[in-house]
Amino acid sequence: MEFFVIFMSALLVNNFVLSYFLGICPFVGVSNRLDSAFSMGMAVTFVMSLAAVVSWAIYNLVLVKYGLEFLEIVSFILVIASLVQLVEMFIRRMSPVLYQTLGIYLPLITTNCAILGVALLAVLKQYTFAETVVFSVGAGLGFTLAIVVMAGIREELDAADVPAPFRGAGITFITAGILALTFMGFSGLVR
Amino acid sequence: MKGEVSLGKEFTKGLWRENPVLVMLLGLCPTLAVTNSVKNALGMIGAVFFVLTCSSIMVSLIKKLVPLQVRIATYIVIIATFVTMADRFLAAYFPALSKALGPYVPLIVVNCIILGRQEAFASRHGVVASVADAVGMSLGFGIALMLLSSIREILGNGTWLGVPIVKGLFTPWQVMILPAGAFLALGVLVSMVRYFKNR
Amino acid sequence: MKESFKIIVVLTLSALLSGAVLAWFNQFTEARVIENRLAELRKSLSEVVPGMTRYDDLVRERNFALYKVWAGDSVAGYAVEAVGNGYQDKIRVLFGVAPDFSRIYALRVLDQKETPGLGARITEPWYLKGWKNRAATLLVLVKGREATKSNEIQAITGATITSRAVVSIVNKGLVRAKKELSNVLGNDSKGEAK
Numbered sequence: 245m246e247f248f249v250i251f252m253s254a255l256l257v258n259n260f261v262l263s264y265f266l267g268i269c270p271f272v273g274v275s276n277r278l279d280s281a282f283s284m285g286m287a288v289t290f291v292m293s294l295a296a297v298v299s300w301a302i303y304n305l306v307l308v309k310y311g312l313e314f315l316e317i318v319s320f321i322l323v324i325a326s327l328v329q330l331v332e333m334f335i336r337r338m339s340p341v342l343y344q345t346l347g348i349y350l351p352l353i354t355t356n357c358a359i360l361g362v363a364l365l366a367v368l369k370q371y372t373f374a375e376t377v378v379f380s381v382g383a384g385l386g387f388t389l390a391i392v393v394m395a396g397i398r399e400e401l402d403a404a405d406v407p408a409p410f411r412g413a414g415i416t417f418i419t420a421g422i423l424a425l426t427f428m429g430f431s432g433l434v435r
Numbered sequence: 436m437k438g439e440v441s442l443g444k445e446f447t448k449g450l451w452r453e454n455p456v457l458v459m460l461l462g463l464c465p466t467l468a469v470t471n472s473v474k475n476a477l478g479m480i481g482a483v484f485f486v487l488t489c490s491s492i493m494v495s496l497i498k499k500l501v502p503l504q505v506r507i508a509t510y511i512v513i514i515a516t517f518v519t520m521a522d523r524f525l526a527a528y529f530p531a532l533s534k535a536l537g538p539y540v541p542l543i544v545v546n547c548i549i550l551g552r553q554e555a556f557a558s559r560h561g562v563v564a565s566v567a568d569a570v571g572m573s574l575g576f577g578i579a580l581m582l583l584s585s586i587r588e589i590l591g592n593g594t595w596l597g598v599p600i601v602k603g604l605f606t607p608w609q610v611m612i613l614p615a616g617a618f619l620a621l622g623v624l625v626s627m628v629r630y631f632k633n634r
Numbered sequence: 635m636k637e638s639f640k641i642i643v644v645l646t647l648s649a650l651l652s653g654a655v656l657a658w659f660n661q662f663t664e665a666r667v668i669e670n671r672l673a674e675l676r677k678s679l680s681e682v683v684p685g686m687t688r689y690d691d692l693v694r695e696r697n698f699a700l701y702k703v704w705a706g707d708s709v710a711g712y713a714v715e716a717v718g719n720g721y722q723d724k725i726r727v728l729f730g731v732a733p734d735f736s737r738i739y740a741l742r743v744l745d746q747k748e749t750p751g752l753g754a755r756i757t758e759p760w761y762l763k764g765w766k767n768r769a770a771t772l773l774v775l776v777k778g779r780e781a782t783k784s785n786e787i788q789a790i791t792g793a794t795i796t797s798r799a800v801v802s803i804v805n806k807g808l809v810r811a812k813k814e815l816s817n818v819l820g821n822d823s824k825g826e827a828k
Contacts, residue, residue, distance in 0.1 A: 249719060260721060263614050269547060272460065286597040314523060314660040317541045318652055325508060357464040357545050362540040370696050391563035410622075414459055417622030423479040424615035431749075432721045432795050443652040497799050509648050530674070534676050592750075609751045611741035 247378045248433045250371070254382030256430040260358055261390040262423060263393055264365075267358030269420060272416055281395035285388025289381065291331060291353050292362050296380035299363035300373060320363050328353055348373050358387055442567045445556075449571030455548045455630045456579035460549040465539045467581060471597045476584035478532045482521040482540055484573040487549050489517045491557040491569035497559045511544070512555045518544045548572060579624075580607040586620050587611045679703060682730030682740045683711045693814050698807070700814050703822045712815070715744070716807030721795040723747040725756075727803055731770050735812060737784075741804065745762045746796075753786035753796030764788055770808055 259433060260266045289354050297319045315317050327347060328351070334342045366376040395421055406415050455461045465483075469475040493513050501509050521627040522540045533540070543549065550574055557565040588594055591611025593601045601607075610616045680686040685705035692712075693700040700716035710732050717726045725746045741762060748754045755761055759790035769784040775798050777789045789797035 248468060253723070261595030265614065265617070266542075268463040268467065269461075270462070314656050314664070315653060317519045317522065318512060318649075318656070321511055321515050321544050322508075322649075325511065332555065338555055357542050360545050361464075361538060361542060364541055366539055407627040409633070414622050414626030417618045417625060419622075421615045421622060422616055424539070424613075426611070428553050428615065434719065500639065501644055502641050503643055509644060512648045512652050516655055519656050523660060523663040523667070527663040528668070530667075530670040531823050574805075609749075 247375065250375055251378050251382040253435045254379050255389065256388040257433055259386045259390055259430075260318055260361070260383045261387055262420070262427045265357075265363065266361040267356055267387050267391075270352060270356060271387075271394060271420070272413065278392065278395045278399065282388065285382070285384070285391050287359065288353060288356065289384025291328060292359055292384040292387075293377065293380040294331070295327055295359050296362045298323055298378050299326060300366055300371075303367050304373075308398045316364075316367065320337065322362060324359050324363070324424070356423050361368045370411050390423070394420065397423075442564065445564055445567040447570040448572075449568065450572070450578065451575070454523050454575040454579060454628070455551075455572050456576055457625055458632070461551060462576065462623070464542060464620075465546060466583065467614070467621060468539050470534055470580055470584035470587050470617060471591070471612045472535075472588050473581070473584045475532070475535050476580040477525070478525065478529070478536055479539065480573070480577040480580055482525065482536075483543060483546070483548070483576055484570075486514060486543055487573050488515045488566060488569040489554060490514045490549060490553060492562055493517075493552045494557040495560065495562045495565040500545040501505035506558065507554070509551070510550060510558075515550050516602075539623045548576060583617075583620055583624060586624070587616055591616055631634045652705055661819075668728055678728050678744065679713050679730075679740050681742055682728055683713055684739060686708050689713070697826050700811050703730070711739060712811065714807045714811045716803050716810070718803035718806065720746060720748050720799045720800055721753050721793070722749065723794070725799055725803060727800065727807075728805055729807070731808070731811070735808075735815075736768050738765065738768040738770050738804070740767075741796070741800075743800075748796045749793070752790065752793040755790050756800055757795060761790060773805055798816065 254260065258264065261268065261271050265287070270288070274329075302323060303316060303320055307319065317346055332343075332351070362380045366379055369379075371379055395418075398416065401415060401419070410418070450456075453459060456463070456466050458574070462483075463480050469479045469532075476510075477488060490510070491567075492515050494510055518541060521543070525536070525540060552568060558569045560568070585595060588611075589601065590608050591613075593607040594601055608616070611620065635768045647688075649703075659758055676686075679689055679701060683703040683705075686703050687706055688704050690702040691699070692702050692738070697717040701713040701715075703710045711730050712735075713728055713730045715726065717724050719725075724747075726744040727741055728744050729741040731737070732739065736820075743757045743762075746754065746756060750757065763779060764787055767784070768787070773784050773785050773787055775794075776786045777788050777794065779788070781788045786798070787801050
């Protein structure tokens with residue numbers, strides 16, 4: 245039951261993009277087309293889950309054990325950077341097709357606040373290993389949901405007559421704001 | 436070639452023309468998250484100022500020693516070190532602020548502004564110029580955050596830095612303190628900046 | 635070969651330097667961080683159990699804690715820290731109970747992320763006053779009218795879910811606390827050395 249709460253919370257109620265403001269850069273930049281948005285979302289979900297789990301292990305099995313909690317930030321970011329490198333090399337070797345669709349997003353993902361954010365939040369909330377997995381998958385899917393909806397709306401906006409100063413970033417943020425408002429309707433979903 | 440770098444120019448570009456938040460649209464995660472009150476924004480501005488300036492100095496000093504392939508990794512380690520220092524400092528001496536800012540102080544390490552300035556400037560210029568660049572960018576960041584947080588706090592709470600200033604004039608728009616309000620305010624602000632820039 | 639060597643040296647050196655600098659810096663901050671945490675706990679405990687001089691940790695878990703609070707040489711009461719789901723996210727409360735678990739002294743909200751102006755009002759003094767001197771039996775939420783019985787808590791208008799959550803958290807916390815205490819008392823019946 246608690247897993248359900250954690251998952252739904254990360255996915256909808258406290259959506260990673262629309263509530264925690266994590267992953268804004270790709271959210272604004274990449275979400276122009278539906279299919280690339282979905283691919284990006286899937287790539288992020290995968291890396292997020294992996295990064296969160298590995299970071300959890302590093303924190304709880306190494307840092308805490310030796311009283312080195314202050315190395316959290318440095319170790320997490322190094323883990324994430326290395327992980328992304330490894331994943332990119334792995335995908336390039338294993339499936340060139342997959343690399344074509346997903347691979348280009350991977351370097352962007354290293355500085356994605358969402359990845360580090362998941363790791364930090366999982367530690368902050370003192371989640372267990374299983375809870376971290378559920379949390380990171382939910383967060384990744386929540387990110388994917390937000391980015392896909394945003395892409396759909398932006399495809400429509402491209403055809404609309406947006407006043408000059410608002411074009412691009414301005415109207416994107418205002419749309420995101422309205423989207424965030426609608427997601428507020430999910431509050432109280434899990435209690 | 437480096438040539439003569441005008442210190443004044445390096446300093447002022449971050450304030451308006453190349454404002455990291457409002458023009459270059461970098462570092463948006465903390466911008467949206469901590470601008471729900473002016474106090475939180477000030478805390479974040481201080482932390483970013485510290486991290487950006489110290490990192491730029493450090494990167495500028497060691498730029499000749501770092502091989503090209505690992506420069507990003509090295510910069511990240513440097514930035515992460517200063518971020519940890521800022522985070523621990525706040526947790527020790529400003530616990531309430533640290534709790535309010537939460538994970539967003541550690542997230543400064545992936546703030547595109549900081550890494551961006553190291554890659555684009557500090558790694559190619561001397562220490563003094565890098566400091567000018569860092570301070571200018573920090574101030575530009577500060578201006579953007581102060582604008583956004585003032586709008587959000589006044590409209591959403593009727594206060595500024597906790598001091599009530601619109602008592603009775605109108606009922607605060609709660610939404611401005613919430614995430615939705617952050618996006619809306621930023622959208623309007625960015626559009627206004629673009630309008631004035633292109634006039 | 636020389637390039638790779640240089641790369642490894644630079645990376646290792648920066649990692650080691652970073653670790654060393656942070657370890658050194660941490661010395662100064664760590665003590666204060668722990669001190670802050672303890673001071674905050676002390677403050678909350680003294681607010682929910684009047685007359686507190688010192689306390690013992692009986693149970694310390696992620697989502698539940700039980701403290702035995704002393705006033706001088708006698709037991710002033712117990713403090714229960716409980717966590718539950720609110721409207722938006724988790725709500726963490728601390729409340730003090732009399733030694734015989736007959737009444738609740740007071741309640742404080744330690745952490746919440748409810749809607750500002752509505753659910754977040756559970757941190758305001760006028761709401762917390764409604765928790766003073768309640769009966770430590772099953773607490774009941776009342777809407778639209780003032781609390782008349784000593785086990786009633788008035789809901790915040792427009793924040794029913796949050797109000798209901800707080801009552802539920804306290805009720806569950808009471809049940810757990812009673813269970814833990816009967817365990818503790820059962821375990822060291824030879825007289826506590828605490």
